[in-house]
Amino acid sequence: MKQNKYDDANFFSAYEKMPRSVKGLEGAGEWHVLQALLPDLRNKSVLDLGCGFGWHCRYAREQRASSVVGVDLSEKMLQKARELTDDPMITFIKLPIEDIHFSEAQFDVVISSLAFHYIESFEAICNKVYRCLKAKGVFIFSVEHPIFTSRAEQDWYYDDQGNRMHWAVDTYQNEGVRETSFLTDNVIKYHRTLSTYLNNLIQAGFRIRAVNEPIPSEEMLRNTPEMVDELRRPMFLMISAEKP
Template sequence: MKQNKYDDLDFFEKYSRMPRSTDGLKAAGEWHALRELLPDLRDKRVLDLGCGFGWHCRYAREQQARSVVGVDLSEKMLERAREMTDDFAIEYRRLAIEDIDFPENDFDVVISSLALHYVERFDIVCQKIYRCLAPGGTFVLSFEHPVFTAIAAQDWHYGPQGERLHWPVDNYQNEGPRLARFLDNDVVKYHRTVATHINALLDSGFRITKLSEPQPTQEVLAKYPEMRDETRRPIFLLISAIKNG
């Protein structure tokens, strides 16, 4: 199933008011860790899957990437990305991640930030990315942590006074769709274990170089104190992998 919630006007407007939508990468609690996983982007051909407003595309060009292709299924997201971009070397295409079919060895770096938990067949996507990467190319991805996605409610266990006691984890081994509430809307996400993610990459031929379960920096927490609870359990899992050869 290919979801396109971001073209729903109510959902898009609420998403557009999120800190990471208004303030960009500096408001993304995981950005400091994702940036460390990226290789030197100078003169690289970069693909961004689920590019949204194009923040990572523009960052790649700031790092002197040769060319960037941003892919997203949402026309509203791409429209905003184009409005915010004035760069002939960045191309935005409307396309579902599941439908990518780029030529072999077409890119040096593939990035996907917080989009792959919406994709049902992660294994097939990994195979397609492996094919379109040049030998020695890098795939850097982030997605909602399986500890976060295991229960569809994606919420804390509260005490009698409404205090957040702990984050419940259950049905972790039961992989598949979860109907979650996000921005007051029902959204289907796909829960997979850590092992499933790792093995899908390995089975596709990748060599995994680093994992990260980041928390917001003190600088980010000072500006966005509502992120304080993100230090209590992992919300994102980040992986860097390389195409052998």
């Protein structure tokens, strides 16, 4: 299922107001960890799957990447990306991630931020990314953590006063569709276990370089009190892999 909530007017209006939409990479609580995982991008060809507003695409060019291709299903996201981008070496393509078909060994680096939990088959994505990466190419991505996606509710348990009591994990081994709420109702996500993420990469031929469960930066913890709760359970999972 290729759900495109980002072109829904109400959803997109809410998304535009999120800190990561307004402030860019610095407004994303996990950016400092993803940034540290990125290789040297100088003179590299980069593919960004689920590029959204194009923040990572523009960052790659700031780091002297030779060319960048951003792929996204949403026309509204790409329209915003094009408005914010003035660089002939960045190309935006409207396409579902599932339908990518680039040339063999076309890219040095493939990145993706918080997109693959909307994709039904991570295994298929691994195989496609492996094919379009050059030898020693790097694949780095972030997703919502399996502990976060296991339950469709994707929310805390609260006491009678509205205080956050705990984060429950249930139906963890039951992979598949989760119909949840994110900005609006009826958002389709796909839950898969940590072992599935890792094994799909290994079976495609990748070598795992790093696995990270990021927490907010010290600055964000100081300036945004509610971020302290992000130390109680992992919200994101990041993996860096290499094509031998």
